[in-house]
Amino acid sequence: MWALRRVSANSIKGYGLNSMTFRASAGIGPCSSHMQDNLTNSERRGYTLDKGITTYTYHCTAHFPNLFSAGSCSFSTRSGAKSEKEEQDDLKWDFSELDTPDASETTETTGGGDDDSEISSESESEVSNVDENMEDALENELMKGIEVDGGDTEPKKKLGASPFVKLVLSQSNSSFLNALDQYVEDNGINRTEVYSAMMSFRRRNMFVKVLQLSEWLEKREDFDFKEQDYASRLDLLAKVRGLNEAENYINNIPKSYRKELVYRTFLANCVFVNNVAKAEEIFNKMKDLGFSLSPFVCNQLLLLYKRTDKKKIADVLLMMEKEDVKPSLFTYQLLIDTKGLANDMVGMEQVLETMQADGISPSLRIKATIARHYANNGLKEKAEAIINDLEGDDLDYSPWVCPVLLPIYATLGRADDVERVWEVCKSKLRQADYLAAIEAWGKLKNVEQAEAVFQKMTESFKRLSSRHFNIMLKVYAQNKLLSKGKKLLKEMGDSCCEIGPIAWDCIVKLYVDAGEVEKADSVLQKAVRQNPQKRPFYTSYRYILDQYAKNGDVHNAEKIFHRLRQAGYVARAGTFHALLQAYINAKVPAYGFRERMKADNVFPNRILAGELVQVDAFKKTAVSELLD
Template sequence: MWALRRASIPLRNRGVSIGISRVSCAKLEMPSPGIEEDKAGTFESPQEAYDRHPNLKRFYRTARGSSNVFVVRHNFSLQAGAKSSGEEDELEDGFSELEMPSIAVKNQDGNVEDESDDELISEPELSDDGVDIEEPSHKELELLDTETNPSEKKAFKKRAQSALFNAILAAPGFSVHNALDKWVEEGHDLSRAEITLTVTNLRKRRMYGRALQLSEWLEANKRLDFVERDYASRLDLIAKVRGLQKAESYIVKIPKSFRGEVIYRTLLANCAVATNIKKAEDIFNKMKDLGFPISSFACNQLLLLYKRMDKKKIADVLLLMEKENVKPTLFTYKLLIDTKGQSNDITGMDQIVQTMKSEGIEPDINTQAILVKHYTSGGLKEKAEAILKEMEGDNLIKDRWVCQVLLPLYAQLGKADDVSRIWKVCESSPRIHECMAAIDAWGKLKKIEEAEAVFDRMSKTWKKLSSRHYSVLLKVYANHKMLAKGKDLVKRMGDSGCRIGPLTWDALVKLYVEAGEVEKADSILQKATQQNQMRPMFSSYLAIMEQYAKMGDIHNSEKAFHRMRQAGYVGRLRQFQALIQAYINAKAPAYGMRERMKADNVFPNRALVGQLVHVDAFRKTAVSDLLD
């Protein structure tokens, strides 16, 4: 039995409170499913709550039967503090599950590699080439399995690329099958280890289409004996390239003997990535119906989804985990800590950390970075500095891998001297991730020349830079409205033959939006989507939409909203907030807006309710009453 200490106290004077319940035999306070405190401090009935969320009736069937639950008035830190301004936002895609950059960690050989949390699911559209953030559960989905011998595994770790990967990379986009046929004809290696390494490199570069073609060719030509994880890898790629519906249809084609838990949890993870609450809940219920045990992985996907879309449901998942005796993982605690921080509930955040430690789970470097971020935002600079010193340790030269984490965090605190001190540790022989972190840090400190100097150093050290590396400096220019320098940098990218993808488009869009040229930003994004098969980032669309909203341009705001839906971004609060703001600024009524939100399963928070009042075509005012 596990428990989280009481995470918050009633702070009704600070904003909206969500009433929840507490399990009496444990310290974890969670809501009795279906019981919710409204703004007036009353509770709606369980039946009313379940009618409002009909898809949760089966989902919480087991938890509702708990006899050890009694209702108390308190909250799970969903009140609106000064930081959140009463809005359930923080939903921008392109980040990781915790909306933070993935943090590099040391592998067994002492080298730095990207952190790969088993349960960390991040957005698939971040970039076209090697983004730090890991994507859905590589350890769970890769083709490498236990049959691979130790020598192959060792070779897999040591080689950064493979000849097969280079051959696929050199082939035109839709001729991967031809390249593979030629590869076999020439008698080259096609072992499982080689295939695994190739798929890994393709995934890291977000080349999901090519990875899918490779998987299809392997099965069609019977070059690999597929096991469940191979089918799961294919399913994951189909979801990314062709969408959830095609992925779900593929499941029936998988031999029944291989249609196990890994298959369904892969689909569940992609539902979380797509922020499709209904489909995710359906898949979760399907897994229960098939007799699969409720795992921490599955619960974490729901927590991640609800953290982004509907924080009120987080406590219901925790109640289910308590009932089913599902132990929280480090990732579970990260989600809860970050949710508390976003709600500006620092006390509750600290209590979750204490609970985590009492359960024998120590905060990793990523968790510590999350704490620093929220302490800084909350004005608790001393607490943030204390954690940074702990992260830094006694020997930064020995633990140099942590430098890339410290640089932007010290910059967020405004500590230019510390940024300079940390950079000096790296400056003599910088690594590329350290350079990127330094550029970001100097940009936050508004020291553009220092950021440019690091970029020049990076471009001289590594002759072939990717769009990800250019995008770091491009974002600095965008944040400081330096349009001319941004244009020059993009031209430099093109001249170098750099492949430009969603990450670069996002920086370009923000560059032009910040410079007041929203039409140009819109044009760039439209051309990019027409010329490429990659999906732009959510934040790219939103930046354009919000700018049109400020101008009161309803027509273009609606067009941006429609294009987001076409790209697969389902309706969420941030989109509707921007769209409604366009109507407010245009002083025009928004007919049917509540019905549109209901159709998208979007429930307004207090800020959005306030917006809706202003665009209600049938709103009664003192003047309208007189005229009537």
């Protein structure tokens, strides 16, 4: 664990980790910080809460400060210590490490130095495919140790055409409960069959149906509800009706079943929607109740801060070290992906070495993640070495690798290999193959091929989900095809698919690229009003902010800056830099801008300091001094 934290400390530039962590662990006293949210700074059971993450103190008088917020220890000016190029790099790094919200769908990272590539990289951190298997981890938590009739300890993961499933699928939402009553009257309740059916429906994202089934089971006197059943019901409520209703349900769970699994499940759902305040509140509640710190809980925090505040990742690692919580495979996945998203290839390799030194072999997903980051950063030879290993001698014998290879080959610009792998996929196409092929052809700017794959997918599935539409929408956004993007969005709505932050981000980018920044602004505002529980991506705001700044539209740039803050995003140097461009391009003074930055504990580097001089209303020039 020490090696992991050392890796974090060695790449402060990569994702903003603060070396204060390690001084704190050596017993350095607290430094001051400010609470800027509704949480109360308090001490509970020997640990302190300071702007979010709870860190343990092992002496009654010692406090661990908020080591990773933009507090008084975070940024310092060191005049003359860096070259101008390094100062410019700082701006880029600050942009790439800004907070990012929810998602569960794959996209690509783009390396590079211009603003567009930084935005793409930021978008990836929201929807990285490494985050996808957290739902599997939650499912395993919910199903762990379930006792079912016949002595099985785990429900069957593969379900054939069981009568129970057929019955549920054949009935409408309004009638299937009555049909279930009749079925149970004739056949009785079989736990194995019920759990297997629920898992099957979960994996089809039929959460409304599963929730109805769970509610029906809870009302039956002949079905003994257990802790896992209550936790599963809580999870479904959070997914279908939101966190508030799920939290209210916790109070209805009998105390004897209101245990660790229930709170872990609710924590995971808070993380899923990136509700930092609620996630941290539940984490503290779990500690108050005396629950032990588990790898699952730590991974949830790592995932949360990977998306929202990467500076706090080292804080979680410190906590894991103090509590002797061993990193799991998923812990390493998160850390490797975080390093890769920060374009810190050295740090990524060091995490991999630490993982292997701990006796954990990299999984297929980790290898694919590393190859993807190598490809995005132009390290072709390293990326090719990994994908050659993944592909093996004969791809026909390992078709499950195809969706991993397709986007990486596309990033490397190898269209022939994309075509070759796609031909292998065609023998037995799965959902992942379709999505990967659309993404790959989109990266290669071959929109016609991407559309052909999308059409084939449409014909293969009875009903497409948001995920299917989003992957094609991103292709249109990458290629600035506004009319096609709007048409697809309408189809998405007609198919009753949820239109969430990924779709919003794409349509905003399309409008901005088409020069319709006011329309992009209007669309984003309407989206937030229609679905206030979901938060737009940071990049959605930045597309609009950057365009307003480019136009010298100070009023609207300030409005977007304010909405960014309202959405819960922390203003840092990159955000202030974007806003400052509006004043510079409008050639108007920015009164109190330096004080605004100071209030957020953001201190200008050389580049920002030079720009601040340009908009200083009270600056002295040779002419002004002559006239004074």
